[in-house]
Structure formats: C-alpha cells, structure tokens
Amino acid sequence: MTSIKHDSVFYPAYLAFFGWIPSYPLMMMGLGKRTTVLKPTVAGIETLLQHQLANIPKRNISPYLRLFSAGAFGLSLNMIGYTYVFGGTKFLSEYHKIFINPNGPTKLQSAAYSGLIGASTAIVAIRWEGMAIQSLLHDIKPMDAVKAMKNTSSTYRLYSGLFPMAIRNGTVGCALNLTAQMGSDYWMIPAIAAATTVITIPCDLWAIGAQGFGVSCKTTFTHILKNAGIRGLTAGAGWIFLSQTMERSTIKYLMDN
Numbered sequence: 001m002t003s004i005k006h007d008s009v010f011y012p013a014y015l016a017f018f019g020w021i022p023s024y025p026l027m028m029m030g031l032g033k034r035t036t037v038l039k040p041t042v043a044g045i046e047t048l049l050q051h052q053l054a055n056i057p058k059r060n061i062s063p064y065l066r067l068f069s070a071g072a073f074g075l076s077l078n079m080i081g082y083t084y085v086f087g088g089t090k091f092l093s094e095y096h097k098i099f100i101n102p103n104g105p106t107k108l109q110s111a112a113y114s115g116l117i118g119a120s121t122a123i124v125a126i127r128w129e130g131m132a133i134q135s136l137l138h139d140i141k142p143m144d145a146v147k148a149m150k151n152t153s154s155t156y157r158l159y160s161g162l163f164p165m166a167i168r169n170g171t172v173g174c175a176l177n178l179t180a181q182m183g184s185d186y187w188m189i190p191a192i193a194a195a196t197t198v199i200t201i202p203c204d205l206w207a208i209g210a211q212g213f214g215v216s217c218k219t220t221f222t223h224i225l226k227n228a229g230i231r232g233l234t235a236g237a238g239w240i241f242l243s244q245t246m247e248r249s250t251i252k253y254l255m256d257n
Contacts, residue, residue, distance in 0.1 A: 006255075012082035015251050020075050023247035028067060030239030037228055037235035077128055081121045085173045088117030111177040118173020122166040126159055161207030164217070168203035171196055179248050180255060189252060193244035201237055 008014075092113040096105045105113065175196045182188045202221075209220030224232040 012086040013079040016078040016082040019247040019251045023243040026243035030236030033236035114177035115170040115174040119166040119170030160210040164203040164206035171199045197241045
C-alpha cells in the first residue's frame with residue numbers, strides 16, 4: 001500500500017481512516033456490552049425527551065444500517081478531528097518556537113498542545129455526536145434528533161455534554177501526539193490505550209447521560225452505581241481498551257512505514 005506523504009494535508013485523515021477500520025468493530029462490541037448492562041438502568045432516567053419523541057416517526061431500519069450510519073458519523077468526526085489536531089499542534093509548536101523557546105516545545109508541551117486542540121474539537125463534535133446518540137438510541141433521523149433536543153431545552157440540551165466531551169477529546173489528542181512521539185517504544189501503546197480508556201469511559205457515560213437523557217453528571221453516576229454497581233461503570237472496558245490499542249497500533253505502523 002502506498003502511503004500518503006507525512007507533510008500532506010491529507011495525512012491526518014489518512015491515519016484516521018485506517019486507524020478507524022480495525023478499531024470500530026471492537027468499539028461497537030464495547031458499546032454493545034455497556035448497553036446490555038446499562039439498559040435497565042438508563043431506562044429509569046429517560047424522561048425529558050419522551051414527549052418530544054412521541055410524534056417523531058421511527059426509521060425502523062436494520063441494526064446493521066444503524067451501525068453503518070454510526071460508523072460513518074464516527075469516521076467523519078475522526079478524520080476532521082485528526083486533521084484539526086495535527087494542524088493546530090503544528091501551529092502552536094511554531095508559535096512556541098517564535099515567542100517562547102527557539103528549540104520548540106518539549107514532548108510533554110507538544111502533547112499538551114494536542115490535548116488543548118483536541119478538547120476544542122468538542123465544540124463541533126458535540127452536535128454531530130448528539131445527532132448520532134439520539135438517532136441510535138431512538139431510531140429516528142439525525143436531524144429529528146437535533147430538533148427534539150432543541151425543543152426540549154433549547155441550545156443548552158444540545159451542548160450539555162460539552163465539558164465531558166472536551167475532556168475525552170483532549171485525552172485522545174494527547175494520546176495521538178504521544179503515539180507519534182514514542183519512537184520504537186511500542187510497549188507504550190497498551191499503556192496509552194489503557195490511560196485513554198480509563199478517562200474516556202466515564203466521560204462517555206457523562207456525555208450520554210447529559211445529551212441522551214437530559215440528566216446531570218451526579219444523577220447519571222449515582223443512578224448507575226445504585227442500579228448496576230461498579231460493573232455498570234466498567235461495562236465494555238476491555239473491548240474499548242482493545243479498540244484503542246488497535247487504533248494506536250495501526251496509526252503507529254502507518255507513521256513508521
């Protein structure tokens with residue numbers, strides 16, 4: 001396979017595309033496991049959207065098509081996000097050379113820049129993920145999901161998961177930067193994947209509680225712990241860890257070849 005040159009504007013999207021392919025099935029396995037464990041739990045906190053969803057026609061499409069549409073959302077977000085993180089980190093690194101240190105940022109500073117840029121992508125990603133979450137949860141059209149969220153509590157509902165998503169995306173940005181910097185230390189890939197999993201799983205639950213069900217962080221975690229215990233908080237963690245490991249490994253392989 002002929003790889004795209006590292007300095008190409010399409011390089012980040014290229015990494016995102018091929019990193020997503022092997023990791024997406026594993027991520028879906030993790031989400032499926034989580035859904036199975038949490039379904040009785042979250043059913044008790046789903047309240048605010050019901051009156052808005054009552055008159056929205058269901059799509060009644062196959063689960064496979066729903067998975068495909070979710071994958072299309074996720075892939076497009078990854079490609080845009082990777083491009084933004086790569087470009088933003090490069091810009092901040094050049095700024096660092098000019099105004100702070102002519103030798104450029106350290107590895108940790110560079111990772112922090114990527115985390116900062118990654119966190120800022122949440123502003124755009126929140127709308128897309130809100131569409132994906134609602135359309136998957138309720139089997140409705142993505143734009144109908146956005147209308148339902150707006151009708152429920154205006155713009156606040158649409159952006160209610162912004163903070164946890166910023167933390168999650170910032171973590172992924174740091175992980176992407178560290179993956180690129182680690183040289184031949186391939187043993188770090190599982191360590192980076194494990195750290196990413198530990199941070200992103202609670203952030204995902206928080207965001208889903210906020211956007212998907214209109215409840216606070218405290219209500220979400222209290223309800224999960226009360227009804228499903230620690231198992232509810234860690235459901236699917238193994239699959240998500242494998243997904244992160246596969247994605248980081250694929251990206252590192254592409255970077256080195």
